[in-house]
Amino acid sequence: MTTKRGAYIHIPFCDHICYYCDFNKVFMKNQPVDDYLDALALEMRGYGKEGRPQTIYIGGGTPTALNETQFERLFTAIERYLLNPSVKEFTVEANPESLNEAKLDIMKRFGVTRLSIGVQTFDDRLLKEIGRAHKADDAADAVRLAQSRGFDNVTLDLMFALPGQTEASLHESLQQALSLGTPHISIYSLQLEPKTIFYNRMKSGKLRLPGEDIEADMYGQIILELERHGLHHYEISNFAKPGYEGVHNSMYWSNEEYYGIGAGAHGYWNSMRYANAGPVKKYIERVRERGNGRVSEHPVTVTEKMEEEMFLGLRLMKGVGIKNFKEKFGESIEHVYGEQIAQLMRQELLTERDGRLAMTQKGIFLGNNVFEAFLIS
Template sequence: MVQPQGDAPPAPLHGWTPRALYIHIPFCTNKCFYCDFNSYVVEGQPVDAYLDALEREMERTVAALPPETIRKVFVGGGTPTVLTPAQMTRFLDSVARHFPVAPGAEFTMEANPGTTDPAKLEAMRAGGVNRISFGAQSFDNGLLAAIGRIHEADDVVRSIENARRAGFTNLSIDLMFGLPRQTLEQLKDSVEKALELDLPHYSLYSLKVEENTLFHRLYERGELPLPEEDVEVAMYEHLRERLGRAGYKQYEVSNFAKPGFESRHNGTYWRNEPYYGLGAGAHGYARGERHMNVKGVQAYIDAAAIGLPRKETHTVTVREAMEDFMMVGLRLLDGVREADFRRQFGGAASEDVFGEVLAKLREQGLLERFGEGEAAGYRLTEKGIPLGNEVFGAFL
């Protein structure tokens, strides 16, 4: 097999072994009011049995699809940092045993403020973690309580200080906007406090009211006082302007970074590249198939005892893969390149497949064509950036 250069896969993409690994730890200290992720309050959960099952899935996964060098690891949840230091060491040791993680690979772990004491940070560093993404969400304590977070703003600051003392330099925080009763002034204040931390990366997400959450039940009853649409638009515009002025490049619709600190693992998804996905409810994509694992903790443990813990697997058609390529790729502000489309799809041209859609989006001023020859491609316009969901959905 021809070896890929950098993170670029060879053609055909379906024959490429993943270079990225996602692992799901589904435990949390509590369930936030907006959260529909596959997560469970950790108290009373069989955490050690889950780690046993996770290692069994690792063993079966590498037997079925032997890994080459892993360049990007992301441990998400849930809150992976609810593991004790001993559990953290055990878990990270199992990753190292089964997957050849390259020196210099990006190894990210999600964390909630207040769950990363020095002993845990030491275990994370020793196990190869070199990037932490903290779920700060807001620096307004009233808003934090209103969305079900149990940390306060000071916990974010202390957690960042602890991480830096432990030797972590690649740090990110998530902020949310469009929260119930949130004002533009409150958002501006949170952004200023976030920028005072001088981090290399910020992720900024608008609230989505998802089914099977407390917020969805309140919304259905008309009891969720969300900001008006024009206020939410103003919030997003302020985020873009303020972070740009502070020297951060917006490289994706919700992500801002200093040069060289863009999330490499998330780039796997945005470029529609394959990845291993392990753990309860995890998704994976490899050899032209997408899978989703069994979600429940005990159900996952039971399934992993007898085989790969799959809930469902389906073959991705070429058309579906093309649609995915355009939808996720256009989230990147650099857009999608024709050369990458041709490489993934055996020489096919995006304009031959999506010519009408591309033309319509250009007419609407939401997309623009850039470059010539191999460097040509499409990207969101300034008008299109805040209307990205309309653009992405047009390719279905």
């Protein structure tokens, strides 16, 4: 059975907690890691029976926080239950301080095609400020080590609008990132999320962030600099050389379905969005009881699917296909969203080109305004 789907696998364990992170994560020490890997394998087995995915993405937490024996166990289960010989992309997130030759060789042996290395910035002062465990040289060394072990498809994860970050510091980080020659860079502005150290500092007035105008200037600098070096801007926060666009994440933005596997993972399957138990022990118990970790399910209505098609699809620079919308939903995009489209076009935030609706350059900087216009439920 071959349908377009992906699989996201969550490894919640971390050796330390970054100050901005709101993903489901726990300190590695004293955690039931082996029991967790058993539960993952059981959940994988169930989804694998539904059909093996075209893309696999292992995220966290910190997947590379697992030791080599645990790492091998994880990939053995993936190979047994999920890995498709014709997989289009197999990505693993890695932190510089926990990536080594042995783990790279395990990933290469099991068919991993892409690494996402969490660099965030090449400014040592800022790395300390945001709670990262590595230094800039560690990140550069990790990238070069991966390249030396045969990984040519490496993406760097960077951040901007960090506390105390200047445009000069951002420029220097971009230059160091570009000097490594990776074919893909993802770069996100800092988002303050509840239950994070940074959020608590902000609430108490102890966090100094760049203003909105400086953040916009930084974003403009990012676009110009990365495109000038041959990395085309294909999604709001993602830049790639031709042929190196992220396949798995593009499935999210194209509103395709995917399995969510692991503690706190979210999935979208058979028109159902679901969430797994977040606490590690609760997830393990849930999987042992019923074969998956789900604790909530939401049937997605046609109206919700249309909304998602728009606010996810418009993250892509190519936008949303007008004909494809009609084929998917049986209604024209003009009939459903004609008023919103006309208003956004008058505001010069949206344009139509080559049979697609896409954000203008102005719209890219005001993306949230555009997305909100398509929420009709």
